Structure formats: structure tokens, C-alpha cells
Amino acid sequence: MKKIRKIYNKVLFVFIIIMIVSVANVFMGVCFTKLEKVSINTDKLTEGSSIRLLQISDVHNKKSLNSNRQLIRLTQEARPDLVVITGDLIDDNTRDLENVYKLVEGISAICPKIYFVTGNHEWRGGIAEDLMMGLSKRGVKILDNKNEFVKVRDLSLNLCGVSDWTSGQLDLSKALKGADSGIYTVMLAHDPWIINDYKDLVPDLTLSGHTHGGQVRFPWVGAIVAPGQKLFPDLDKGFYNLENDKFLYIDSGVGISSFPIRFLNRSQITLITIE
Numbered sequence: 001m002k003k004i005r006k007i008y009n010k011v012l013f014v015f016i017i018i019m020i021v022s023v024a025n026v027f028m029g030v031c032f033t034k035l036e037k038v039s040i041n042t043d044k045l046t047e048g049s050s051i052r053l054l055q056i057s058d059v060h061n062k063k064s065l066n067s068n069r070q071l072i073r074l075t076q077e078a079r080p081d082l083v084v085i086t087g088d089l090i091d092d093n094t095r096d097l098e099n100v101y102k103l104v105e106g107i108s109a110i111c112p113k114i115y116f117v118t119g120n121h122e123w124r125g126g127i128a129e130d131l132m133m134g135l136s137k138r139g140v141k142i143l144d145n146k147n148e149f150v151k152v153r154d155l156s157l158n159l160c161g162v163s164d165w166t167s168g169q170l171d172l173s174k175a176l177k178g179a180d181s182g183i184y185t186v187m188l189a190h191d192p193w194i195i196n197d198y199k200d201l202v203p204d205l206t207l208s209g210h211t212h213g214g215q216v217r218f219p220w221v222g223a224i225v226a227p228g229q230k231l232f233p234d235l236d237k238g239f240y241n242l243e244n245d246k247f248l249y250i251d252s253g254v255g256i257s258s259f260p261i262r263f264l265n266r267s268q269i270t271l272i273t274i275e
Contacts, residue, residue, distance in 0.1 A: 033067065040273070054269060058088040060254070084159075104135060113150075157186065158184065160176055186205045195242060207272075211229075213253070217237075
């Protein structure tokens with residue numbers, strides 16, 4: 001009997017430790033955003049030169065534990081040349097835009113070159129147009145179905161973007177029109193499934209969000225679910241090689257939706273160095 005009780009106590013102790021660690025991981029994952037750093041090599045930039053691009057995705061109007069202050073501090077740490085926001089800056093139930101405007105103003109004070117494309121939550125909430133107007137007034141370039149030739153020091157970049165497909169306004173041909181394939185080309189698209197629509201010009205790099213990395217991940221398995229995909233999704237987080245050194249990068253994002261959980265999948269923004 002004593003032996004059984006000892007085994008029971010050990011199992012209970014291990015279970016409690018696992019629960020404590022799991023709860024701590026969820027709390028850290030949701031509340032404390034990290035700066036992820038990745039790099040991509042290309043022969044389209046002068047050897048020895050680089051462009052630092054900070055991707056922020058799926059903020060969902062996050063307010064917990066001074067989220068804005070965290071993101072502004074991480075932007076300062078990253079020292080980017082450009083900031084790109086790949087949709088879902090707000091949640092579909094957001095009505096007051098003051099919090100997101102304060103975030104953008106804080107980031108703009110560090111890096112004034114900010115570009116934005118809409119996500120599904122902007123359109124689902126019905127205030128996408130109001131948000132885009134407010135962002136434009138604060139110097140943010142809206143790239144829904146547009147592209148822009150960007151100069152960073154003596155380096156050139158094509159920056160393209162599409163409206164989220166749920167808006168019914170996505171126009172990929174318009175977004176890519178006039179883009180010079182000889183210049184490094186970055187596409188901003190909230191939903192990573194845009195890669196299935198490429199026919200002629202495949203950008204060098206597509207930056208997406210939307211999946212939240214699945215929010216809940218497990219070792220060796222990855223994400224269990226992601227929006228619009230089957231169980232154990234094919235596109236959930238990180239780099240994907242499309243063809244001939246052209247890549248998709250999915251950022252798992254800052255905020256949460258549906259369930260207030262992030263497990264083994266900490267809130268993040270990503271500094272991408274193209275060199």
C-alpha cells in the first residue's frame with residue numbers, strides 16, 4: 001500500500017509541475033512579445049549591403065501588459081529601415097481606434113517608413129476604410145493592391161501588397177503591375193494562401209501572417225490547426241521555399257483570436273535582414 005501511495009505522490013507531483021510549466025508558458029506566450037531575427041541572402045543587392053525589414057502582424061488591438069510599449073521598445077531595438085504590417089492590426093470587434101493609432105505613432109517616431117495591408121479582421125469588423133484613412137493621416141502607406149518602388153540608402157526594393165481576399169477586392173495583377181523582376185520584390189499578403197495564385201511574377205519574398213502559428217504548437221508536430229486549413233496545416237509558421245530561392249515567410253504574430261492561448265508559440269514580431 002505504501003509503495004502504491006509513493007508512486008501516486010510522484011505521479012501527482014510530476015503532473016503538478018507539468019501544469020505549472022504549461023500555464024507559465026501560456027502566460028509568457030500571450031503577454032510577452034519577443035523579437036525574432038531571420039536573414040535571407042540574395043544576389044539582387046550589392047554585396048555587403050542589406051535592408052532591415054520589421055514585420056508586425058496580427059496585433060488584434062492587443063492591450064495586455066503594455067503591449068504597445070513592448071512593441072515600440074522592440075522596434076527601437078530592431079533599428080529597421082522599413083516596417084511592414086501584414087494585417088489584423090485590429091480585431092473584428094474593435095470600435096475605438098485610439099490604441100492602434102498610438103502604437104503606429106510610437107513606431108513612426110522610430111521608423112517613419114511604415115507600410116500596411118489589410119487582414120480579414122479589418123474587413124469583418126466593417127471599419128477597414130476608417131482605419132486606412134486614419135493610418136494614412138499618420139504617414140502609413142497603404143499597399144492594398146498597390147506596389148511602390150522603395151529606396152533604402154543606395155538600394156532598391158519593390159514593395160507590393162494585396163487586400164485580404166475576404167474583402168472581395170484582392171487584385172494580384174494590379175499589385176504586381178510594373179514591378180521590375182530584376183529588383184528584389186517583397187509581397188505583403190495577410191493570408192499565406194496567396195502563393196497559390198502566383199502565375200507569372202513570383203516575388204522574391206512573400207510576407208504573411210493570419211495563422212498565428214496555430215497558437216497551440218507541439219514538439220515535432222507543429223501547429224494543430226490554422227484558419228482556413230485542415231488539421232496539421234501545411235502553412236503555419238516560418239520559412240517556406242517556393243521555387244528558385246523565392247520564399248514565403250509566415251510570422252506567427254502578436255495577438256490572439258478565438259482562444260486566449262499561445263502554447264510553445266510566443267507572441268513575436270520579426271526582423272528580416274535581406275542581404
